[in-house]
Amino acid sequence: MGDRCVADNSAPRQLSDRDKRALAGSARATPFDLYDRLFPDYRGGDVFTYSWDNRRLKEMLGRSGKARSVEQVLTLPLRSAPPTLAGTGPAADLVRRTLMPKLPHIIGQMTGAVSYKKAFFELVWRLDAGQVVFDEIAWRPPASCEAGFDPMTGRPSGFRQMIAHPAGVTVPAEGQGTIPGYVRIPANRAFIYTHGTHREPVLGTSDLDVAFWCWETVQKLLFLWFQYLEKQSLPNVIAYGNDPDEADENAATIAEMKAGGSIGLQRPPDPTAKVFDILEASGAGADQFIAAVKYLDTMMVASVLAGFTELADNSTASRVGSYALSADQSEFFLSSRQAVADEMAHAINEHLIKPLVTYNFGADVPMPTVSIGPLSNRDTDRALDMLKAIVAAPQLNVPGSFVDELVKSTASYLGLDEQTVRTEIDKFAKERTAAPPPGVPPEAGHIGTAVRAATGMVQSGNGTASAPTPKPPTVRPPTAPGVSVSMPR
Numbered sequence: 001m002g003d004r005c006v007a008d009n010s011a012p013r014q015l016s017d018r019d020k021r022a023l024a025g026s027a028r029a030t031p032f033d034l035y036d037r038l039f040p041d042y043r044g045g046d047v048f049t050y051s052w053d054n055r056r057l058k059e060m061l062g063r064s065g066k067a068r069s070v071e072q073v074l075t076l077p078l079r080s081a082p083p084t085l086a087g088t089g090p091a092a093d094l095v096r097r098t099l100m101p102k103l104p105h106i107i108g109q110m111t112g113a114v115s116y117k118k119a120f121f122e123l124v125w126r127l128d129a130g131q132v133v134f135d136e137i138a139w140r141p142p143a144s145c146e147a148g149f150d151p152m153t154g155r156p157s158g159f160r161q162m163i164a165h166p167a168g169v170t171v172p173a174e175g176q177g178t179i180p181g182y183v184r185i186p187a188n189r190a191f192i193y194t195h196g197t198h199r200e201p202v203l204g205t206s207d208l209d210v211a212f213w214c215w216e217t218v219q220k221l222l223f224l225w226f227q228y229l230e231k232q233s234l235p236n237v238i239a240y241g242n243d244p245d246e247a248d249e250n251a252a253t254i255a256e257m258k259a260g261g262s263i264g265l266q267r268p269p270d271p272t273a274k275v276f277d278i279l280e281a282s283g284a285g286a287d288q289f290i291a292a293v294k295y296l297d298t299m300m301v302a303s304v305l306a307g308f309t310e311l312a313d314n315s316t317a318s319r320v321g322s323y324a325l326s327a328d329q330s331e332f333f334l335s336s337r338q339a340v341a342d343e344m345a346h347a348i349n350e351h352l353i354k355p356l357v358t359y360n361f362g363a364d365v366p367m368p369t370v371s372i373g374p375l376s377n378r379d380t381d382r383a384l385d386m387l388k389a390i391v392a393a394p395q396l397n398v399p400g401s402f403v404d405e406l407v408k409s410t411a412s413y414l415g416l417d418e419q420t421v422r423t424e425i426d427k428f429a430k431e432r433t434a435a436p437p438p439g440v441p442p443e444a445g446h447i448g449t450a451v452r453a454a455t456g457m458v459q460s461g462n463g464t465a466s467a468p469t470p471k472p473p474t475v476r477p478p479t480a481p482g483v484s485v486s487m488p489r
């Protein structure tokens with residue numbers, strides 16, 4: 001019956017109760033690829049994964065200036081973006097009080113998954129006035145952690161970490177299904193951020209995969225290049241003699257001479273004859289090494305859409321780049337970083353905020369949500385210009401809800417607390433609509449006070465400034481189906 005229902009999906013129809021029961025069921029397939037089944041370990045009913053390149057990636061970031069700059073370009077927009085919380089009520093207040101102060105630091109540590117595919121955190125809970133809250137969201141080094149999964153469904157089941165002890169004492173096994181030297185962190189005490197879930201939902205991806213390959217290739221080129229330079233600095237010598245044995249003896253004598261040393265050789269009877277000659281090299285081979293290294297460095301940057309960082313090197317001899325080209329490329333790059341920021345915010349909402357709220361208030365309360373960014377300022381600049389035009393306009397003919405959303409969208413860009421701005425707008429709107437003058441609809445008063453409140457906060461530069469006391473607007477005859485309201489100056 002289940003197979004028949006699947007076949008009928010080509011022609012959707014309303015299902016009977018019997019067909020619905022047949023259609024419902026668990027998953028049959030697995031998210032693991034055929035070669036992903038070669039896991040490091042299967043123990044306690046779970047499989048564990050490990051990224052073998054993590055330690056080499058750490059070495060690359062510690063030795064390569066180009067790789068370090070690429071990593072900084074990828075993570076700085078994410079680390080500098082302010083997280084904002086949307087939501088009201090006791091659940092949002094709990095998140096705002098216990099989680100939000102820690103969140104910027106946690107987001108910075110989560111950006112390590114850009115390089116290492118995953119970021120591991122151990123959730124340490126504590127009791128606070130009858131509620132269970134985060135005492136610590138402790139980062140754990142990805143090179144020593146292995147993510148656990150259900151072998152069939154691929155659902156996360158926490159992780160385990162290999163513990164290092166100063167005295168070299170191995171941690172004993174925690175029980176059946178465990179091995180010595182590891183600590184098992186269950187799912188309700190673990191937070192794992194997986195980077196690149198759009199392409200690899202289980203294992204994750206690293207934005208430095210191409211950069212890592214380029215770096216390894218550059219190391220080989222540098223080894224050959226330095227060997228070449230060594231040969232160039234120590235020229236080859238051709239030794240002569242009256243016969244081959246004498247020539248070999250002269251060559252061995254010259255080879256043993258150290259820098260600043262002296263040797264004795266018999267002068268040939270012929271005054272025009274030479275005892276030795278220097279075999280000069282052209283030195284033209286170095287250009288090929290430099291070109292190969294530059295090509296690989298360019299590939300590092302191009303693989304992460306950060307080509308705007310190379311505009312000065314790729315432009316004219318005066319190292320002057322194109323501002324328009326840089327602006328377009330940087331905007332496209334920030335769009336890709338915004339996608340990562342949204343992915344990180346989703347992980348925080350699902351694995352940090354949702355458990356915190358559910359454990360204390362249940363699953364039926366509205367869930368507050370965190371957003372990161374926006375990273376791009378282009379749309380915010382347009383919204384801010386529009387808000388300035390509305391504030392300066394002598395008449396206002398736009399809906400109040402539009403003004404509210406416009407103010408909220410520019411609040412975080414101006415460094416204002418979005419929740420404070422929202423509260424201030426609602427407060428002034430209630431004050432104005434409580435006693436509207438005769439002939440003025442409440443919506444018009446709501447618009448006027450909202451704009452005045454936003455204007456006061458924008459001009460003061462903080463979210464706690466109060467707007468001027470609202471005054472009754474001058475009523476004018478309507479020239480359109482809406483009401484035109486004169487803004488008080």
